[in-house]
Amino acid sequence: MYRESEIRKLYERLKAQYPQYQLECSGDSLTLKRLYCKIEVNQSGAKLYVNEKLYDQFTSEDVNDTDDLYELIEAFLLDLQHAGMKQGNQTYIFAAKQAAKMGSRFLIGIAMCFTILMIGLITANSPWLLFLIFFIPAASLLILKQMQKKIFQRCWICPACGQPLPMGGKGHSCEMAYVPQCPHCAHVLEQPPELATIQTEYAPQKPLELSHDLPVQSSKLPCILCGSFTIAFSLILLPLIFVPDGNEPLDMAGVWTGVGMLLYLLGFGLALLLCRHAEPEGTKQPMVIVRERMAVTVLGIIVWVLGFVLTLMGVIVAGTPPFAPDVTAFVAIPGVLLFLLGVWMLLAGRNRTLVVFQDNSILYISSWSRKRVFAPGQVASVRLTVNRSIHLLNKDEKKLCAIESNMRGIPRFVEWLESTNLAATLTPAMEKQTKQEEQQESTVQWREEYHTRWHDHIKGIRVGLWVVILLFAAGVVAPIPLYLSGAKFTTVMKIGALAPIPFLTFCLVFAPVLLFGDRPQNATPEWNAMHIHVPLIPCLLIGFAYFWQVGNVWGGWVLQESDSNWGWLLRVLSITAILTVLQVLRTPKRLRVGAGLFMGLVGLSIACGLHYCVNAALIGPAQHYPAVIVDSHADDPDVNDDDYELTIVMDDGSEAEIVVLESIYEMAMHGEPLEVCHLESPFGVIFLDIHTPKINTQG
Ligand SMILES: [Zn+2]
Ligand SMILES: [Zn+2]
Structure with missing residues (x-):
């Protein structure tokens, strides 16, 4: 038996989530009415009606948990809505199809632009192109949203009164909000649903009927474009690889390796063009057609781009004398494999098909367009x-x-x-x-059993999230201007060490209400309202900035950590592991995967920065001793990211490499006296600097 209070609570929850439906509650019973359906709940159980006919019923013994009861009712309402979205509501279906068609064309176009840019970047090495590569995905998403909005404004209108139908979606109102009836003139948009009533077991099997809604052939365009592109590029590079660069003679082993790779590209480029199939035609009616999804083609283009770019890099590395087989293999092997995978996916998207005909004979076309026919x-x-x-x-x-x-x-x-x-x-x-x-399109629903005390303070926690993210960002940005304006090094390091602490604490404490992964595609609004999404990209960017400044600003210009080897890696990985495990333990089971991945990524970048800042903030007084230089390395202007390096002997006899300024390097080369500045943190991490004996700034 459901208690009156339970029914009351169910009523309040439904009223809050589904205000568009007619709801009545009279003490011990509840009725909900929607176009074509009715739900009745009383103390002994619930009955669901579709088109005035009983669709399903259950007693309070069958479903004795109010969370389950709500879930069933909500699932039923969403099923009806889903049936409307897929079959009943022509206005909605038309608008959705228009948007999807435009969206996939647009995405293929963007993927092509991206490919051209990537290749441009390799050949031209211009920073503007790099900027474009980051800019295009963001801009294209915005444009896509706007284009979708335009389509919905044109198509999602009432056919009877011509008024625009409701729009929803977060902020920009660029998604259709589903309605079965026009809210302005009450025109019915939805045909009665054909929901099969609860199936009796051992229903007689009836032969499959013909259908006009079979998957259609995918576009040939991606294969043709990628194929022509591959062929054109390899044909252009093929003669160029024999042209010596300046006065250095060609290394023939490398040239032939490069030629081999170009022929490989050429071959599979041709395959992209030539592996095509004819659609089955003739008297036999297809009953079932199975084809690859659009996603396979999109993913194929991305993998193809990566593989193509890496293989081209391999060709360039191989063709540059002297031939270095190890470096070439390092670039070319992943490139060659990814390229093959990309081509394979592109061809699968275009060709791979299984057709079952009316006489139960089967035609299978493989990705490489090989046809096989199986008799009934x-x-x-x-x-x-x-x-x-x-x-x-x-x-x-x-x-x-x-x-x-x-x-x-x-x-x-x-x-x-x-x-x-x-x-x-x-x-x-x-x-x-x-x-x-x-x-797969089933919904993710909220259950009251998930409720914790933090869920009563969602708004406050949402504000808190932005506060801690801003604090983290401020703590990452502030040390540099502070140091330049004369603050002590250890003081700014203390700020750096404290910067991520509020953010990390926040993530751990409020884990039950935080959502670290993507929002599930079909979560109910109620579920969404109960979870605060922690944005991965901003957090990751702040984390990278934190890590970057430690390596390049503080480590590069002020004070270097002496051992960036296994000890460092081990400590950083243990900090990351501890953070990740704590986060996973604090997070409810259903959200753990996302939380673990988030903390693994963000935690790693934080751990790298934190390790330096904490140790640098706690360093003891400096010890000075004359520098004994045992090895040196001059900056090679032809090599990117090369530095002047000196290898010195520390007072305990071990050697350490230090990156130095050119002036210090010159002094060392001329045998002028230099002094090692040796600092140690309580955790045993050593920091090193090298300077002339008279200057004594650090400590
Ligand atoms: Zn209307
Ligand atoms: Zn010193």
Whole structure:
């Protein structure tokens, strides 16, 4: 039996989350009405109606937890809405399709621009291009949002009265807010849902009907563009590699390695153009078509860009005399492998198809456009592997072909399996998995059992998050101007050491309400309202700035840590590990993966900075002793990031390398006396500086 207070609470929660539906509560019973559906809850149980017919019911014994009850009701309402979004509401479907079509074209365009820029960057090495590479993704996202908004403003309008329908989404109101009826003239936008009522077991199997909604062929454009690009570039570079650079003679071993790689590029560039297939035509009607998702092509373009750029770098490294096989291999091997993977994905996106015809014969086209036809009955069983591919087997259990369970058209393929006797060979694991695939768009709902005392203070915590992020940023930025205006080194290091502490403490204390990963795609507004998203990119940027200034400003110009070797790595990794483990322990189980990844990344950059600042803030007085220089290295102007280096002997007899200014280097080379400035922190971390004996600034 549900208590009256429980029903009251359910009413308040539904009222707050779904104010658009008609809700009535009279003590011990509750009714909710929406277009085409009704929900009745009383003390003994709940009944759900669709189109005036009973759809589902359960008693208070079946569902004895009010969280579960709310979850079921909400899932039912969202199912109806989902049915409207996918089938019933033509206005909504049309607008969504228009936006998706424009979006995918736009993204392919951006990916192409990006590729050209990347190649430009390698050849021209201009900082402006680098700026563009960071700028384009951000700008394109904004443009995409604006274009979507325009499309929704044009298409998401009431067909009866012509008024714009409601928009939602965070801040910019650039997403459609779903409505089954026009709020202005009450025009019904949604056709009655065809929700199957609770299925009786052993329903008679009916043969699959023809469908007009089969996945269509993907665009040929990505393959053609990437292919032509690859071929053009390798043909241009092929003669250039034989041209000697200045007066240095060519190293033929390197040149031939480069030529080999260019031919490899050329070959697969041709494959991108030539591996194509003809769509099945003729009298046989396709019943099921399975194809790769758009995401495969998009990912393929990204991997192709990376592979192409790395391979080209490999060609340049190989062609530059003297030939260095190790450096070439280091760049070229990942490049060659990524390039192959990218080409493969691009071709899979274009070609890979499985078609089942009305007579149950099957046509399979592989990524490399090889066609295979299986007669009816040749496929004797179906197997699902651990990495989620579906293998079609003949009667000797030999694999005929394979498709992935995340491809387009899989739900219908499963329906087809069920309509034939092949379904009997399905493992329960596969049935469960294909169900999950269908529910991939299922919602993430809020449960009252997640509630902690921090959830009553969401607003305050949200403000607090920005305060600690700003404090962290201020603590990272402040030391440099303070030091330049004359503050003591140890004082600014104390500020640096304290900078990330409020942020880290905040993350640990408020972990139950913080969301470190991305918001789940289908979370309910209630779920979203109960979680504060911690922005990864700003935190990571501040963390990198922190780490960068320690390495380049303080370590480079003021005081160097003497051992940047295993000891340092070990200490930094242990700090990161401790932070990550604490964060994971503090975070509820359902959010742990995101929290762990976040703290692993941000924590690592913080640990690098923190290690230096804490030790530098606590250094003891300086010891001075004459510098014994055992080795030196001059700055090579041709090599990026090269420095003047001296190797000195410390008072305990061990050697250490110090990066020095050119003037100090010259003095050392002329044998002028220099003094080592040796400082130690209580944790045993040694800092070194080198200067002339008379100057004595540090300590
Ligand atoms: Zn209207
Ligand atoms: Zn000194």
